Amino acid sequence: MISEDTDGWHNYSIMPIFAHLYLEDSYVLGIVSFGDIIEFQMEFVLHEDHPFYCDPKPDEQYCYKRGGLKFSNIRSLKEFVRTDVKAVDATGEVDFGNIDSFVCRNHRYVLEGEWGKLDIESDEPTITYI
Secondary structure: OOOOOOOOOEEHHHOHHHOOEOHHHOEEEEEEEEOOEEEEEEEEEEOOOOOOOOOOOOOOOOEEEEEEEEEOOOOEEEEEEEOOOOEEOOOOOEEOOOOOEEEEEOOEEEEEEOOEEEEEEOOOOEEEEO
16 A cells, blocks of 8 residues: 555545545445446445535444546556455445545556555546435
8 A cells, every 4th residue: 555655645535525535434336447437336435524414324334325436538547456355235235345545646546445456547536426
């Protein structure tokens, strides 16, 4: 893992779009790629300051909101390794773990988790909610 003190790499949390999200406990529900786009289908954990925040359900620790984390206009794909590691929750829904590490530097983004690893150069990522 690259720390934020090494050669200008920074944790994802410095980007404004991630200000009120906690990716380390958010779930990757799927990863799709098409053309010059890679999108993580997510169940995001929202912080209390997020505009969509609501109290967690009685059986949940966090407020969750589904959406997508999209990398567009891919200029370089240095590494994209996907694993078949998946978990099934009590309701039967499948997820591929969390984004355990996400660092960035000059439009280069490196993400890792049980789902695999992505090392990419692209436009700044965007988030959509559904």
